[in-house]
Amino acid sequence: MLGLTRELIAARIARELKDGDYVNLGIGIPTMVADFIPNDVEIVFHSENGILKYGPIVEDPEKMDAELVNAGAQPVSLLPGACFFHQADSFAMVRGGHIDVCVLGGLQVSELGDLANWMIPERGVGNIGGAMDMVTGGNRVIVAMEHTQPNGEPRLVRECTYPLTAKGVVNTVVTNLAYIEVTPQGLVLKEVAPGVSPEDVQKVTEARLIIPTDIKEMNL
Amino acid sequence: MINKIYSSPDEAVADVFDGATIMLGGFGPAGHPLTLIEALSRLDVRNLTVIANQGHASTDAKDLSLLLERRQVKKAIFTFPVAARKSRVTTFERKYRAGEVELELVPQGTLAERIRAAGAGISAFYTPAGVGTIIEAGKEKRVFNGREYLLEHALYADFAFVKAHKGDRLGNLVYRKAARNFNPLMAMAARVTIAEVDEIVDVGDLDPEIIITPSIFVKRVVTGEKHSAPWLYSDHRGSLRSESNLRKRDRRSPLC
Numbered sequence: 001m002l003g004l005t006r007e008l009i010a011a012r013i014a015r016e017l018k019d020g021d022y023v024n025l026g027i028g029i030p031t032m033v034a035d036f037i038p039n040d041v042e043i044v045f046h047s048e049n050g051i052l053k054y055g056p057i058v059e060d061p062e063k064m065d066a067e068l069v070n071a072g073a074q075p076v077s078l079l080p081g082a083c084f085f086h087q088a089d090s091f092a093m094v095r096g097g098h099i100d101v102c103v104l105g106g107l108q109v110s111e112l113g114d115l116a117n118w119m120i121p122e123r124g125v126g127n128i129g130g131a132m133d134m135v136t137g138g139n140r141v142i143v144a145m146e147h148t149q150p151n152g153e154p155r156l157v158r159e160c161t162y163p164l165t166a167k168g169v170v171n172t173v174v175t176n177l178a179y180i181e182v183t184p185q186g187l188v189l190k191e192v193a194p195g196v197s198p199e200d201v202q203k204v205t206e207a208r209l210i211i212p213t214d215i216k217e218m219n220l
Numbered sequence: 221m222i223n224k225i226y227s228s229p230d231e232a233v234a235d236v237f238d239g240a241t242i243m244l245g246g247f248g249p250a251g252h253p254l255t256l257i258e259a260l261s262r263l264d265v266r267n268l269t270v271i272a273n274q275g276h277a278s279t280d281a282k283d284l285s286l287l288l289e290r291r292q293v294k295k296a297i298f299t300f301p302v303a304a305r306k307s308r309v310t311t312f313e314r315k316y317r318a319g320e321v322e323l324e325l326v327p328q329g330t331l332a333e334r335i336r337a338a339g340a341g342i343s344a345f346y347t348p349a350g351v352g353t354i355i356e357a358g359k360e361k362r363v364f365n366g367r368e369y370l371l372e373h374a375l376y377a378d379f380a381f382v383k384a385h386k387g388d389r390l391g392n393l394v395y396r397k398a399a400r401n402f403n404p405l406m407a408m409a410a411r412v413t414i415a416e417v418d419e420i421v422d423v424g425d426l427d428p429e430i431i432i433t434p435s436i437f438v439k440r441v442v443t444g445e446k447h448s449a450p451w452l453y454s455d456h457r458g459s460l461r462s463e464s465n466l467r468k469r470d471r472r473s474p475l476c
């Protein structure tokens with residue numbers, strides 16, 4: 001893969017999170033964001049199955065607890081101050097605007113910030129999970145994904161062709177090639193991955209990119 | 221004297237009838253009423269509507285796949301019906317593709333709130349989740365404060381099967397860790413709530429400050445079997461593992 005590894009995409013997103021933020025991480029690259037939070041930054045991670053302030057994923061099979069897992073069914077630990085709650089409270093936190101940032105995986109993002117992330121049409125069935133609720137709370141929505149589909153087709157498109165998760169909700173997209181902000185004028189290419197040119201990014205992006213004069217190389 | 225304790229799971233589910241709607245707690249590998257599900261699979265009832273988070277329990281234990289295998293389910297209301305990785309084809313996916321079971325897909329937060337609403341006597345509510353997506357088909361849309369919302373209806377059930385950690389003869393329940401999930405909500409939303417617990421304790425043993433499901437919502441309590449089957453978990457943390465480890469883990473992935 002050209003540009004950043006999946007871990008480095010996560011590392012770039014981790015830099016967006018501020019001390020004190022309440023953050024929900026989706027399945028996939030988003031899960032890895034937690035690995036890159038500096039020690040002096042306190043983030044409270046929310047897991048929609050009903051946990052606040054879960055900690056690192058448990059690596060030792062002896063210490064895994066099937067009743068202590070995140071929403072991706074991975075065994076997690078708890079940090080001091082953690083708590084449990086039921087599913088309706090969990091989504092009250094989400095829809096009610098109490099979560100500051102959610103980081104989601106994506107299949108397609110449009111130039112208007114529409115998100116498609118729950119079903120590949122060819123499969124004919126998909127999992128909505130919590131994604132449709134997750135983006136309604138007015139929180140910042142960051143999408144983490146590889147820049148193109150496995151077959152090379154662009155994921156940043158003029159209009160999503162996959163079933164939508166929500167319309168006009170994405171704020172930021174971080175891919176292996178670029179950091180992109182969704183603005184009312186369109187997609188602004190704010191940063192490129194090391195060794196990647198703005199032209200390289202546009203070549204694999206269906207939507208037109210706005211390239212500002214002060215575009216930066218990602219600082220990782 | 222009130223005594224909601226049943227001596228066997230079979231006795232606790234014996235009056236489930238053809239065409240009943242049943243809620244099943246659980247999220248990921250946690251909080252599934254597996255003992256009650258197994259008892260239901262031994263019962264000769266069909267055309268059930270099942271309401272649950274997911275189409276499989278992410279464990280090797282017998283889950284609601286049992287009901288699907290025995291063709292007891294007519295309709296499923298799920299938020300996460302299939303494994304995230306298409307290479308893992310669950311029983312539900314097979315039955316769905318064969319046209320043996322209908323599926324209503326519901327966003328997770330909407331599912332939780334529809335269940336909560338039923339338990340709280342609220343017939344419907346407006347939510348922004350699903351606006352502009354396939355979820356809005358056939359639903360009333362209304363604008364509040366300049367924003368669109370969908371009308372979603374309460375979801376009632378004839379029976380709720382819930383999994384709790386401890387319960388007493390009155391039906392008070394406490395849960396363990398993330399096994400709480402949908403269970404306390406479903407306990408409120410059914411005409412008959414049956415709780416499968418790890419342990420039955422004496423009345424008074426549960427601290428009133430920490431009871432999560434008050435006894436009023438629960439009709440029956442039964443001790444569940446220990447389900448020690450290893451659960452399968454997804455693993456996306458490639459950074460810390462070798463490729464071969466990752467591949468090994470991938471094969472065991474349930475949700476992904």
